[in-house]
Amino acid sequence: MSRELETPPPDWIARFVAELPVGIALFDRELRYVAASAAWLNAFGICAEPLVGRRHGELRHCSGPVLGELQQRALAGESVEGCESAEQDAAGRWRRWVAGARPWREMDGALIGVIASIQELDALATETSLQRAPDALTGLAGRYGFTQRIAEVLADPAPARRAAAMFILDLDHFKGVNDLHGVRVGDNVLKIIANRLVSGTRSRPILEEAGDTGRSRELDMVARLGADEFGIVLGSPTPNLADADAFARRLLQLVHNPIICGSVCIRLTASIGYIITSPAHRTEDDALRDLDIALQEAKARGPNKSVAWEPSLTSTVGRRLFLLDQLRRALDENEFVLHYQPILRLEDGKVVGAEALLRWNHPTDGLVSPAAFLPVLEETGLIVAVGCWVIREVVRQMQVWQLLYGRDIIDWVSVNVSARQFNDPSLLLSTLSEINDSGFPLDRLKVEITESAVMRNAEVTRTALTELQDLGIRIAIDDFGTGYSSLSTLRHYSVDTIKIDAGFTSRLDTADGMELVMALLMIARIYGAEIVAEGIETTSQRDVLRASGCGFGQGYLFARPMDGRSFGAYALTHLVERAEGGDTEWPNDPAGFDHDPTPQAYEATGS
Known part of the structure; x- marks a missing residue:
């Protein structure tokens, strides 16, 4: 059995890693930073002092969905190489990754090492296929595509089409699936969930309005935002809050239906935060902020819950974070x-x-x-x-x-x-x-x-x-x-x-x-x-x-x-x-x- 670090690793490890000329970072089994090289810090524009003990995703502009997957696979004992992606640094610049990860067996697997070749992408590259490429596992759009779709909705010149229902769905305790059944089963489960969400979105009832009969819902989309997180945009014709609530409950049921992987039967739950966009959502950042607040409230209420954003939640979540x-x-x-x-x-x-x-x-x-x-x-x-x-x-x-x-x-x-x-x-x-x-x-x-x-x-x-x-x-x-x-x-x-x-x-x-x-x-x-x-x-x-x-x-x-x-x-x-x-x-x-x-x-x- 791998042993957890009771105390930080010896000082020489942090000093050694800090001097390496490549982008490398060490994480403990809770995926918190233990050490990082100067090249890693420079690449992301983050400071060393507040780094140790924090997760990558807690740092501004460092969502790191691919890094999260690398970490999870290394936790499961895999050595992973050649994963390609892109990340934003603290200044908002996009950088290209070619990364790998493995458990550091010299420390009984209690540390995980991630090494990456990190190159800055020029402004044109932020709009290239690297950013728009679908998620390799599920074929869905990624976080970038989800964000762009939100921006498109909010920028539509027709006021009626600037209103949409948006959802973020996070699988509850999904790490337990990987721990119990292995990463391959976990990947298959994610594919099944992705297919269910796509089918559920496409088959939602069309709310016919005057003059809108038969209108295509070309703005509908499902995206994979991270390891076990999905985003959904329902475009015109737009459901009201009651319709969005019913749709969220339908999504929860789709996730909870049994999943058969070989001889294994798995039942999952999810937490969902959702919004109906309004004039207050001027940018995609506004929408994403309120989606995240609603999701955090759903998680706080326990598994298998969905919550619509409302203004009072902002102060509630703020108090909880404090x-x-x-x-x-x-x-x-x-x-x-x-x-x-x-x-x-x-x-x-x-x-x-x-x-x-x-x-x-x-x-x-x-x-x-x-x-x-x-x-x-x-x-x-x-x-x-x-x-x-x-x-x-x-x-x-x-x-x-x-x-x-x-x-x-x-x-x-x-x-x-x-x-x-x-x-x-x-x-x-x-x-x-x-x-x-x-x-x-x-x-x-x-x-x-x-x-x-x-x-x-x-x-x-x-x-x-x-x-x-x-x-x-x-x-x-x-x-x-x-x-x-x-x-x-x-x-x-x-x-x-x-x-x-x-x-x-x-x-x-x-x-x-x-x-x-x-x-x-x-x-x-x-x-x-x-x-x-x-x-x-x-x-x-x-x-x-x-x-x-x-x-x-x-x-x-x-x-x-x-x-x-x-x-x-x-x-x-x-x-x-x-x-x-x-x-x-x-x-x-x-x-x-x-x-x-x-x-x-x-x-x-x-x-």
Whole structure:
């Protein structure tokens, strides 16, 4: 298994690359810059200082669709040569590429090298066939053609024809297809999607207007804008917003229909942002800006969503981007902290474990509720890096507890893992492998994943769960019973623990609630899984669960989440009292321990 770089590569690598006379850049497995030569920087007109740690596409005028494909293929272990394309530099000049990429095996594949012969094209070349050439894989127009078509629509002398519906469609989590099935299958899937989009566009109902019966829709087009991103322009006769919404939903269905590649059946979802052009869209840049804003909002709302641009979205997306910058800084500046909620054995009240819960200790706002930032971590993919930090921090804290209080202080800690981490599990698995190599017993970790995350990408999840269990890690299904496939989850996956959602625990005082919890307990016992009830707040709830055979519980009856120091003292005090034969029943909100000041704000938790 390829290992992820824990720290930047040695300084000599960056110095060596910087002095090379050719255009060359190194990227880590998250496709962020590690180093680049002066020739590379000069070619794109970018500065070295803010480069490291950023992706190429985050730089102004550096969209890099071909570079992105090279990187993805190198991530998959391929060595690629002779790819030809064109890119814009920071000054807007077009440059011709002949590029290749490969994993740098000397660094265990944790770095990807891209080398390119980069030549400036003259002004005439920007209008040549190199720019207008169709996408080599799908035969569709590329980003340049899409942009030009938008410009043509907006420049039409007839006002009625300056109105058009425009869409950007981005496949959700497409990287998982390449990771699981390989780049060739991924390429075939992209071809199938492209054909479906073309067919769907050509077969859309013509909205006949007075004098427009039978008018050809010569402005309709589909383009491939990047590795897994497509653009669509619907020309005259123009649909209204309701028609555009219906068409967007049709596109989502076209993408979601099963795709058969040999013996493999794949189902995808997509996110779509769209606009109806208006007089406010004076240039193609205006249209592309609003398309991107709508797409970002669609992604923020979850997979398989479409969103029409409206003015209020501009400020919404702006706030989200500002928050993302703050979260990146928080990771770099160690502003994230973990709090731990005890998990007790209901039979005798012994503290056996804890759930690690992520908090953000903002420098001015103090502790920030996870509900305020977890969605942004998830939608942007930053949750992958933060999730690995969580695991390392849990291991560090457990080692501190063991050093201070001994091995018996706690048996295990559970860590929440998001769907995004399972869609691209390479960093998660490499982090755990390194921890395992260090000698830390991974059977002291539990990974919690929700039912919905399990079922979102079943094949990838099954593979990742198997690899985790091979390392000795135990698996817990969180919020059990809230998903649409609880029985299927237990039948098809090897699960060590199920956690009954707090919403079910709170309904134990009703007949229906009692029957439902009893059914969940019976199902878990049939499949041999341990049971943890969440949200225990009263002694009656604890007593009913204990009498019904529920093995473990957590909730405010025992303790609120608390920082690592307070949890260690809490667990030690509990251990000493048990050894002395004292009372093992813990009161609400035990005094003397620092805990979350407003626990109600933290019901949406995770790592």
